[in-house]
Amino acid sequence: MxxxxxxxxxxxxxxxxxxxxxxxxxxxxxxxxxxxxxxxxxxxxxxxxxxxxxxxxxxxxxxxxxxxxxxxxxxxxxxxxxxxxxxxxxxxxxxxxxxxxxxxxxxxxxxxxxxxxxxxxxxxxxxxxxxxxxxxxxxxxxxxxxxxxxxxxxxxxxxxxxxxxxxxxxxxxxxxxxxxxxxxxxxxxxxxxxxxxLACAPLSIRAIKQTVRRTAHLTAAEAQGQRLPALVEALRSEDAEEGVRAFREKRKPDWKGR
The missing domain is CATH 3.90.226.10 (2-enoyl-CoA Hydratase; Chain A, domain 1)
Structure with a gap:
């Protein structure tokens, strides 16, 4: 192989x-x-x-x-x-x-x-x-x-x-x-x-990479307005709430990837 x-x-x-x-x-x-x-x-x-x-x-x-x-x-x-x-x-x-x-x-x-x-x-x-x-x-x-x-x-x-x-x-x-x-x-x-x-929210990581990779040819303003699938998924996710909750409770977040 x-x-x-x-x-x-x-x-x-x-x-x-x-x-x-x-x-x-x-x-x-x-x-x-x-x-x-x-x-x-x-x-x-x-x-x-x-x-x-x-x-x-x-x-x-x-x-x-x-x-x-x-x-x-x-x-x-x-x-x-x-x-x-x-x-x-x-x-x-x-x-x-x-x-x-x-x-x-x-x-x-x-x-x-x-x-x-x-x-x-x-x-x-x-x-x-x-x-x-x-x-x-x-x-x-x-x-x-x-x-x-x-x-x-x-x-x-x-x-x-x-x-x-x-x-x-x-x-x-x-x-x-x-x-x-x-x-x-x-x-x-x-x-x-x-x-x-791995310490970061997996959906946030996906959204960041997808945005960077798929908007490099655009101006910053054009890129900012893109509604890419991974970005929307991350913003709507349970992890988005868990991250803020863990920060307030001073503990490590329990990422679910959803």
């Missing part, structure tokens, strides 16, 4: 498991990832996702160019992949927050997957790059459109037009990642972010 997937205590963990090729993603892995994201979308018990790579060397190094079947760059570009690389880079229908646990190199499509996540925790040795131009290709699955929206323009262009690797401390300074920690602390840091998300 190219991807490992498990759900435990409201947390889904998705692990790209291809150590023999530094976690490169092939067609089978792409299909499995898209199936997993679709399953998570319909599972209301899942409140947060952790996406990571197997081992210590790579988060994901993108498409498996050695086993591409001889397809050209034009063929790849023409193929329908509306959700971007790994089914997550450009996905707009997943309202559950995704935390990228970056354990090593995130290159090409692997970096595009990181850009599609909401929170990023990286080991000190982790690197980020879009090296496609160095092999006559382009970051077609979200890299060119996402990076320049998430960090300053010249920093984004400097990364894409050189294909260079950005080390974790620089990625932190640019806002690509939320936290950089020693490898020995990577799991603890990831668990801390997970716990902080």
């Amino acid at each position: 190219p991807v490992r997937f498990e759900i435990l205590d409201h947390v889904a963990r998705v692990t790209i498991d291809r150590p023999e090729v530094l976690n490169a993603v092939d067609a089978a892995t792409e299909q499995e990832l898209d199936r997993i994201w679709s399953a998570i979308e319909t599972d209301r018990s899942v409140r947060v996702v952790v996406l990571t790579g197997a081992g210590d060397r790579a988060f994901s190094t993108g498409a498996d160019m050695k086993n591409s079947g001889g397809s050209s760059g034009l063929d790849y570009w023409a193929a329908a992949r509306p959700n971007g690389f790994g089914g997550i880079a450009l996905r707009q229908t997943l309202d559950v927050p995704v935390i990228a646990r970056v354990n090593g190199h995130a290159a090409g499509g692997g970096f595009e997957m990181v850009l599609g996540c909401d929170i990023v925790v990286a080991a000190e040795e982790a690197t980020f790059s879009l090296p496609e131009a160095r092999v006559g290709r382009m970051p077609l699955d979200g890299g060119m459109t996402l990076l320049q929206r998430q960090i300053p323009f010249r920093a984004a262009m400097g990364i894409m037009l050189t294909g260079r690797r950005v080390k974790a401390p620089e990625a932190l300074a640019l806002g690509i990642v939320n936290e950089v920690v020693p490898r020995a602390d990577l799991d603890a840091a990831t668990h801390r972010w997970v716990a902080d998300v």
